[in-house]
Amino acid sequence: MEAVLAKYENQINVFSEYLEDLPDTDEPVWILGECYNAKTEKTELLSDVHSRLWFTYRKKFSPIGGTGPSSDAGWGCMLRCGQMILAQALVCSQLGRAWRWKADAGQPEEYQRILQCFLDRKDSCYSIHQMAQMGVGEGKSVGEWYGPNTVAQVLKKLALFDDWNSLAVYVSMDNTVVIEDIKQACSNTHGNRATTCPLSQSQLLSDWRPLLLVIPLRMGINHINPVYIQALKECFKMPQSCGVLGGKPNLAYYFIGFVGEELIYLDPHTTQSALESEAGSGVDDLTYHCLRSPRRMKITNLDPSVALGFFCKSEEDFDGWCNLVQQEIQLKRNLRMFELVENHPSHWPPFVPPSKPDVQTTGAGNSIRKTKNFEGFFKCSHKNHQAL
Incomplete structure (x- = not known):
């Protein structure tokens, strides 16, 4: 197995064509809604990039489903990118966009709790185990x-079991974002969110659940249509930006910004050993932050199949995002990336906010527990494991 993984990673290094060092340019560098000067603010820029949670391939974790793979090398890169976009939303929700990670400093309790959600254990609610098994559905x-799109649907389902964050994940369909549906999904009063953990004081005072909005798109046929490039850049400028899922065919990256005509991304194609950690204990988190210079690739090399991510902590944030989309994407472009409409289209089926199945959970970092009605969900299919 080790030989197979090493061969795979060598192939990744040959074909990734990444650019390591930040360019010496006067052009602004945009990272998830923040603008930097690469010449005068390089330290601040790198601190921002290094603070993002970085999830990579791991090996030697407990077999998925009990008898499945113990490494996701070669197949889990989009799942890892999905973890990164979700982790960014949770960090913004719990710690704020301005929070910065420091390797030699103690980390807030909220940070440790977020990281626990993604550890490579079957009882972590956003682990590779939970995501892979939810993908069976x-x-x-x-x-x-x-x-x-598939990883976005998985995140939407898993978020239903995370009572601590109480995150609403909305995945648009048919390149259309429906304002009415999102406001219904984010309302704490729509009655379908029965939780086993008490809501925080801020959640009790607000009728809005934090939103991770994911917009799957196809921006071309075989290559990205150049007409969409400027609109894609505008998305990274928005303060609500949570990054973009995409990459090249069968190579997934988590895009966090751009400079000039190049996208900046975090690359999950590094295999690290899974960490041993007891639930509730601190995590040695150094391997969860990419401390080298961020990688870059030409926008024109992007595969046209992507998913845009945006985080709106409040209804005001969402309203502000809607205004930015109308001004910067809809009114300025003849060919729009996606549509933003006020009301649910009459020819669509009625919108029903997603609800949690009748299973038990004890909050963030804990597993979805089996019940009689959910037994079949956890059965793994192994027909694609032979190479691993």
């Missing part, structure tokens, strides 16, 4: 490669 065998 989306028609993906454990060990099969995912696209951006």
